[in-house]
Amino acid sequence: MPGVKGLRGPFSCLNNARYGISWGAVGAAQACFDSAKEYSLSRIQFTHPIASYQLVQNKLAWMLREITKAQLLAYHLGQKKDAGTWIPEHISLAKMNNVDIALEIAREARDIHGANGILDEYCIMRHMANLESVKTYEGTHDIHNLILGRHITGIQSFTREL
Ligand SMILES: Cc1cc2nc3c(=O)[nH]c(=O)nc-3n(C[C@H](O)[C@H](O)[C@H](O)COP(=O)(O)OP(=O)(O)OC[C@H]3O[C@@H](n4cnc5c(N)ncnc54)[C@H](O)[C@@H]3O)c2cc1C
Secondary structure (H helix, E strand, O other), X not given: OOOOOOOHHHHHHHHHHHHHHHHHHHHHHHHHHHHHHHHHHHOEEOOEEHXXXXXXXXXXXXXXXXXXXXXXXXXXXXXXXXHOOOOXXXXXXXXXXXXXXXXXXXXXXXXXXHHHHHOOOOOHHHHHHHHHHHHHOOOOHHHHXXXXXXXXXXXXXXXXXX
């Protein structure tokens, strides 16, 4: 970005990358959900597909619920970005939440696939390994929590006097 001075350029780059991650995590979560849904409809246990059991349906319903909320969060953030009203705390909240729920969805999807969930024949472990690194880069989960904590309380807790 020509003409940009100080840290404005890098921070703008980070804001946009974190916004992109909030959508990318939703995509990974959706892929895990789709695979879990398909697998649960085809895997037969005790003469019925595991998708017919309430515990499995509960997991699928939870996954869909969290994906829908994460989509709405990223969409709302995009609207704020377009309107020029987003602040870094909005971006922290979306990046942190969406990677967090995507990881949890990947774990539930792995569970629904049983032992097959660890095979690279399915997409789950690839997404899970990727999401584990996304949890750390572009601001760790904990640091985004601290950014929100500072916004809520007015007290920064990034550093401590020893
Ligand atoms: C796949 C991948 C790609 C990457 N790509 C890039 C890149 O392109 N460019 C780049 O610059 N970096 C990149 N990184 C580095 C990434 O940004 C850092 O790993 C990340 O910022 C964490 O720093 P760290 O690894 O030194 O961990 P640390 O800072 O040591 O953190 C370790 C743990 O301590 C916690 N912690 C740290 N400080 C505090 C604190 N003050 N209060 C409370 N908890 C704290 C963290 O949340 C974390 O849980 C990449 C990392 C990965 C995994």
